[in-house]
Amino acid sequence: xxxxxxxxxxxxxxxxxxxxxxxxxxxxxxxxxxxxxxxxxxxxxxxxxxxxxxxxxxxxxxxxxxxxxxxxxxxxxxxxxxxxxxxxxxxxxxxxxxxxxxxxxxxxxxxxxxxxxxxxxxxxxxxxxxxxxxxxxxxxxxxxxxxxxxxxxxxxxxxxxxxxxxxxxxxxxxxxxxxxxxxxxxxxxxxxxxxxxxxxxxxxxxxxxxxxxxxxxxxxxxxxxxxxxxxxxxxxxxxxxxxxxxxxxxxxxxxxxxxxxxxxxxxxxxxxxxxxxxxxxxxxxxxxxxxxxxxxxxxxxxxxxxxxxxxxxxxxxxxxxxxxxxxxxxxxxxxxxxxxxxxxxxxxxxxxxxxxxxxxxxxxxxxxxxxxxxxxxxxxxxxxxxxxxxxxxxxxxxxxxxxxxxxxxxxxxxxxxxxxxxxxxxxx
Numbered sequence: 143x144x145x146x147x148x149x150x151x152x153x154x155x156x157x158x159x160x161x162x163x164x165x166x167x168x169x170x171x172x173x174x175x176x177x178x179x180x181x182x183x184x185x186x187x188x189x190x191x192x193x194x195x196x197x198x199x200x201x202x203x204x205x206x207x208x209x210x211x212x213x214x215x216x217x218x219x220x221x222x223x224x225x226x227x228x229x230x231x232x233x234x235x236x237x238x239x240x241x242x243x244x245x246x247x248x249x250x251x252x253x254x255x256x257x258x259x260x261x262x263x264x265x266x267x268x269x270x271x272x273x274x275x276x277x278x279x280x281x282x283x284x285x286x287x288x289x290x291x292x293x294x295x296x297x298x299x300x301x302x303x304x305x306x307x308x309x310x311x312x313x314x315x316x317x318x319x320x321x322x323x324x325x326x327x328x329x330x331x332x333x334x335x336x337x338x339x340x341x342x343x344x345x346x347x348x349x350x351x352x353x354x355x356x357x358x359x360x361x362x363x364x365x366x367x368x369x370x371x372x373x374x375x376x377x378x379x380x381x382x383x384x385x386x387x388x389x390x391x392x393x394x395x396x397x398x399x400x401x402x403x404x405x406x407x408x409x410x411x412x413x414x415x416x417x418x419x420x421x422x423x424x425x426x427x428x429x430x431x432x433x434x435x436x437x438x439x440x441x442x443x444x445x446x447x448x449x450x451x452x453x454x455x456x457x458x459x460x461x462x463x464x465x466x467x468x469x470x471x472x473x474x475x476x477x478x479x480x481x482x483x484x485x486x487x488x489x490x491x492x493x494x495x496x497x498x499x500x501x502x503x504x505x506x507x508x509x510x511x512x513x514x515x516x517x518x519x520x521x522x523x524x525x526x527x528x529x530x531x532x533x534x535x536x537x538x539x540x541x542x543x544x545x546x547x548x549x550x551x552x553x554x555x556x557x558x559x560x561x562x563x564x565x566x567x568x569x570x
């Protein structure tokens with residue numbers, strides 16, 4: 143029989159797992175009908191109450207564990223708070239102040255959850271909980287798909303099928319593209335955490351899920367993710383300096399962007415793909431034009447899409463008539479629009495500091511047998527955040543109020559903050 147203490151510890155672990163799964167779309171999938179009706183504006187009350195319960199539990203656990211508040215706040219932690227606070231105070235100039243306050247408040251609560259999680263468990267346990275959440279979500283999705291459960295299917299408005307000729311799978315996630323991205327994160331975590339048959343079985347399942355999602359972006363990101371993981375591991379093995387790592391991280395995506403700008407249309411035409419990437423390039427052009435109208439501070443966090451200005455502008459573009467555009471399908475442009483050049487530069491500065499510190503921690507633990515559990519945690523975090531730099535050109539997952547990718551960034555940022563201020567930095 144479980145003691146009260148063990149029951150409470152088990153409850154906290156389950157809470158953490160459910161919370162993480164929910165940021166990947168679990169609650170939305172279970173509590174909001176799909177496909178949604180065009181005139182269904184009201185969100186399920188059970189969905190809202192479920193999230194409210196998770197937020198209240200987060201605050202309760204923080205109160206019960208005063209040590210969850212970092213003892214020494216360094217410049218990195220203050221910078222992360224500054225980004226969150228900038229999102230909140232942007233309601234002062236937002237085009238939609240109510241939306242800004244609501245969603246920025248949710249963003250702040252998710253940050254508090256990450257602070258609690260990293261201070262509640264060692265990094266190896268945190269990464270294991272994240273892996274288990276993704277594994278369970280993907281495994282259950284595949285099983286339900288095989289059983290023919292329609293709730294895990296994705297209804298493509300363009301009627302596109304997967305490479306296998308089947309209907310796309312979104313699983314228990316919120317969208318097939320983000321589902322594929324999370325499956326890639328799971329793949330990278332499995333590469334680091336598992337060995338032997340477990341690694342082969344896990345990676346195979348994540349790869350199959352990516353293919354069944356029918357998202358070409360997910361399949362491409364799977365290949366890119368494996369390359370990134372292998373390259374980082376090789377750089378650590380050959381003891382490449384931090385400067386070389388940052389230079390490569392900067393040069394590779396910049397080269398890809400320049401190639402796309404100069405020859406993207408021709409390459410896509412040769413491959414038989416839509417030169418606009420299913421309208422993405424049109425959205426990017428629109429986003430840049432809108433961002434330049436409020437360059438310094440932007441339109442407010444989550445304060446542009448959904449406004450009359452955005453709706454009226456969308457109607458001037460033939461491809462978006464009668465289409466409710468949710469975002470610009472590019473995280474860099476999205477932050478530029480919402481928080482201006484100030485918010486974008488601050489976010490990217492913090493992001494690269496987190497990457498740099500993860501690389502340092504990975505290099506410090508890579509050749510220390512006593513610290514290898516930490517290395518197995520730092521490496522997939524580093525690879526996943528590096529992959530996000532690439533995926534964010536096509537997917538809006540950088541700084542979303544309730545998205546797992548943002549949660550992953552917050553966790554990584556709090557980890558390197560805590561590790562760097564600890565007396566025993568690399569082996570506790």
